Amino acid sequence: MKSNLSIHSRKDDHLIINSQKDVISSNTTGLEKFRLIHNALPEINLLDVDPSVKIFGKKLSLPLMISSMTGGTKKASEINQILAHSAQKYDIAMGVGSQRIGIENKRSMETFKVRKFAPDILLFSNIGAIQLNYGFTIDDCKKTVDAINSDALILHLNPLQEALMGNGNTNFSGILKKIEMVCKNLEVPVVVKEVGWGISSQVAKSLIDAGVQAIDVAGAGGTSWSEVEKYRITNPSGKRIAEGYRDWGISTSEAIINIRKEQRDTLIFASGGLQDGVDVIKSIALGANLGGVARKFLIAAMNSQEELDETIEEFSKQIQITMFAIGVKEIDAISTANIRRIE
Numbered sequence: 001m002k003s004n005l006s007i008h009s010r011k012d013d014h015l016i017i018n019s020q021k022d023v024i025s026s027n028t029t030g031l032e033k034f035r036l037i038h039n040a041l042p043e044i045n046l047l048d049v050d051p052s053v054k055i056f057g058k059k060l061s062l063p064l065m066i067s068s069m070t071g072g073t074k075k076a077s078e079i080n081q082i083l084a085h086s087a088q089k090y091d092i093a094m095g096v097g098s099q100r101i102g103i104e105n106k107r108s109m110e111t112f113k114v115r116k117f118a119p120d121i122l123l124f125s126n127i128g129a130i131q132l133n134y135g136f137t138i139d140d141c142k143k144t145v146d147a148i149n150s151d152a153l154i155l156h157l158n159p160l161q162e163a164l165m166g167n168g169n170t171n172f173s174g175i176l177k178k179i180e181m182v183c184k185n186l187e188v189p190v191v192v193k194e195v196g197w198g199i200s201s202q203v204a205k206s207l208i209d210a211g212v213q214a215i216d217v218a219g220a221g222g223t224s225w226s227e228v229e230k231y232r233i234t235n236p237s238g239k240r241i242a243e244g245y246r247d248w249g250i251s252t253s254e255a256i257i258n259i260r261k262e263q264r265d266t267l268i269f270a271s272g273g274l275q276d277g278v279d280v281i282k283s284i285a286l287g288a289n290l291g292g293v294a295r296k297f298l299i300a301a302m303n304s305q306e307e308l309d310e311t312i313e314e315f316s317k318q319i320q321i322t323m324f325a326i327g328v329k330e331i332d333a334i335s336t337a338n339i340r341r342i343e
């Protein structure tokens with residue numbers, strides 16, 4: 001098991017690299033290949049547009065979440081506070097970053113405790129599913145939820161990142177069975193996400209059959225973790241290996257479409273490269289229930305609380321204007337009839 005010190009510096013490296021380097025996938029979300037269909041006669045009042053959604057019994061004012069990012073260090077704690085303040089202010093969902101470090105070191109868990117800043121939000125715990133093969137138990141999963149009083153647990157799948165990381169945890173055999181055990185034994189819903197390379201319809205099916213209640217596609221087109229790790233790898237050969245994966249992955253749009261084709265009722269969170277409110281509504285038209293944003297919100301939060309608020313406010317306005325411009329008053333009314341593929 002790696003020392004807390006190495007996880008510690010990795011967490012701060014991730015914040016610095018993501019905010020200062022170009023780590024964007026050379027794959028695209030695919031959302032640019034779709035256009036929402038303009039409605040010149042919407043027959044609704046913009047003021048009546050209601051973008052709220054209900055997820056796991058909680059009402060969100062917007063179909064939006066701040067994707068899982070950070071925790072574990074002083075800087076990360078400050079960022080989590082800023083993210084939580086905005087999540088509460090705009091009544092959107094938020095995930096904290098991997099709480100592994102908090103399980104291994106109780107004091108670190110404090111950096112994930114955002115409930116006091118966001119008493120009402122839909123809050124997600126987070127841990128790498130791979131940890132279930134490296135000593136983490138169902139009890140540890142319960143602790144990640146109880147420690148921060150979250151509403152659900154996100155397990156992230158990141159095989160490629162672990163493989164590129166240099167001494168990453170790469171034994172993924174038997175993980176599905178363990179995810180199933182977590183789903184059976186936790187009192188809160190379990191969500192599974194990728195970290196930016198997408199989830200196929202086959203993998204989604206296995207996860208849903210195992211009891212997972214929502215899939216966050218975390219598709220390709222945004223932050224590329226092979227690029228992030230490339231900046232952390234010091235030897236030239238390792239960097240060249242990582243470089244080969246810049247365009248890797250299932251794009252965000254492809255993942256949503258393929259999963260929704262086979263899963264009529266499963267909750268799907270769209271994330272990976274979403275840039276604005278139009279992207280959120282496009283994702284919903286393709287079959288998602290909610291859009292998630294990581295790096296863009298992180299960069300704003302690292303600048304200031306005000307900048308993050310402004311960014312979320314822009315998402316909010318665009319979501320409402322976009323709904324108005326396609327002539328729908330409610331999120332549930334958005335469907336594939338509102339979007340078409342161009343080319």
Ligand SMILES: Cc1cc2nc3c(=O)[nH]c(=O)nc-3n(C[C@H](O)[C@H](O)[C@H](O)COP(=O)(O)O)c2cc1C
Nearest residue numbers: 067068069097098156195218222223272273294295
């Ligand atoms: C600084 C940073 C740290 C992240 N840490 C985690 C993590 O601990 N757990 C996780 O599930 N995903 C993590 N992610 C991945 C994001 O949740 C998201 O899936 C990915 O960045 C794609 O979204 P984006 O293109 O909007 O950045 C992290 C992303 C960033 C930018």
